[in-house]
Amino acid sequence: MKPFGYLRARSVAEAVRESAAHPGARFLGGGTNLVDLMKLGVETPGLLIDVSRLPLDRVTESADGALRIGGTVRNSDLAAHPAVRTRYPALSQALLAGASGQLRNTATTGGNLLQRTRCPYFQDTSKPCNKREPGSGCPAREGVHRDLAVLGHSTACVATHPSDMAVALAALDATVVLLGPDGARTVSATGFHRLPGDDPVTDTVIRPDELITEVLLPPLPDGTVSLYRKARDRASFAFALASVAVVLHVRDGRTEHAALAFGGLAHRPWRARAAEEILRGAPATEGTYEAAVDAELAAARPLRDNAFKVTLARRLAVDALAELAARP
Ligand SMILES: Cc1cc2nc3c(=O)[nH]c(=O)nc-3n(C[C@H](O)[C@H](O)[C@H](O)COP(=O)(O)OP(=O)(O)OC[C@H]3O[C@@H](n4cnc5c(N)ncnc54)[C@H](O)[C@@H]3O)c2cc1C
Numbered sequence: 001m002k003p004f005g006y007l008r009a010r011s012v013a014e015a016v017r018e019s020a021a022h023p024g025a026r027f028l029g030g031g032t033n034l035v036d037l038m039k040l041g042v043e044t045p046g047l048l049i050d051v052s053r054l055p056l057d058r059v060t061e062s063a064d065g066a067l068r069i070g071g072t073v074r075n076s077d078l079a080a081h082p083a084v085r086t087r088y089p090a091l092s093q094a095l096l097a098g099a100s101g102q103l104r105n106t107a108t109t110g111g112n113l114l115q116r117t118r119c120p121y122f123q124d125t126s127k128p129c130n131k132r133e134p135g136s137g138c139p140a141r142e143g144v145h146r147d148l149a150v151l152g153h154s155t156a157c158v159a160t161h162p163s164d165m166a167v168a169l170a171a172l173d174a175t176v177v178l179l180g181p182d183g184a185r186t187v188s189a190t191g192f193h194r195l196p197g198d199d200p201v202t203d204t205v206i207r208p209d210e211l212i213t214e215v216l217l218p219p220l221p222d223g224t225v226s227l228y229r230k231a232r233d234r235a236s237f238a239f240a241l242a243s244v245a246v247v248l249h250v251r252d253g254r255t256e257h258a259a260l261a262f263g264g265l266a267h268r269p270w271r272a273r274a275a276e277e278i279l280r281g282a283p284a285t286e287g288t289y290e291a292a293v294d295a296e297l298a299a300a301r302p303l304r305d306n307a308f309k310v311t312l313a314r315r316l317a318v319d320a321l322a323e324l325a326a327r328p
């Protein structure tokens with residue numbers, strides 16, 4: 001085991017300051033992913049900066065109707081929050097579809113966004129993996145890749161991002177608030193995670209010393225409905241083979257607003273812009289939904305063993321759109 005230091009940050013400012021002072025340090029949220037990766041030897045930080053007790057554990061409503069979610073709000077608390085359940089059900093459903101009750105009681109908003117891929121080669125230090133060891137290769141491309149990407153992958157990496165919550169946040173047009181030594185900045189949830197390209201080491205656009213302090217959910221127009229659907233090998237404790245978050249506003253039989261994001265298909269939550277373009281202003285019919293989803297998934301490039309994910313994602317998305325549109 002590699003020895004490491006532990007520091008419980010007493011303030012947000014101290015957390016950021018200590019991170020900047022200790023290159024290679026990691027913030028510790030609930031530890032449900034980071035500690036596992038340390039046990040596997042995948043992560044070897046010299047210092048853990050525990051941020052789990054910082055006063056970032058509140059969900060509050062802004063005067064403009066936006067919801068502010070602190071970076072250390074536990075996944076269970078967020079899923080159960082009345083404003084999330086009533087106004088952003090896709091987020092509540094996505095959280096409840098992830099992990100297990102015990103894990104959700106510990107896991108934080110910031111940690112959930114930054115959890116790492118479950119690609120089996122990434123988690124096995126005896127195997128090559130470009131994400132863990134740049135230039136070593138990607139054995140998943142020709143090896144075990146049933147659970148991996150069908151969209152946006154590269155020759156360097158075909159991993160998927162595992163978070164359910166991040167998929168709902170992308171469809172809900174959330175914003176991630178980051179605080180670093182140079183101050184605060186915001187990034188859209190859609191732009192937070194990146195595609196692998198030729199640099200699969202980097203999952204997101206966060207800088208090494210930045211702390212996720214908040215996630216902001218914008219208010220939704222009256223009449224907007226949302227849901228999250230997930231297909232997986234087991235009914236609980238399993239990552240998405242494919243999932244979809246849909247946010248929809250239908251008026252007088254036409255789609256006024258549609259936002260879709262897929263999970264389990266790519267290195268990041270996959271915002272379905274081509275589908276949204278077709279849905280906007282179009283009649284709210286099953287035929288439109290099928291055409292829209294097919295247009296999006298035309299970009300899919302399945303690997304040898306995961307073409308089934310495209311069919312799965314198509315059915316999930318078309319069903320979700322039809323179900324939401326049928327609501328009174
Ligand atoms: C058996 C199992 C099944 C699971 N199934 C699912 C599933 O189906 N769906 C799903 O979505 N998830 C699933 N998970 C993953 C779980 O949701 C994540 O482990 C959890 O959300 C991570 O949150 P955490 O607070 O424990 O993060 P940590 O493990 O504490 O941290 C993860 C990463 O985030 C960084 N970090 C933490 N907080 C911050 C912050 N505020 N600012 C900046 N960086 C930060 C850490 O440095 C680390 O790099 C599963 C986990 C397990 C173990």
Ligand code: SF4
Binds near residue numbers: 119121128138141156
């Ligand atoms: S898919 Fe990505 S994470 Fe998996 S082995 Fe290839 S490079 Fe590593």
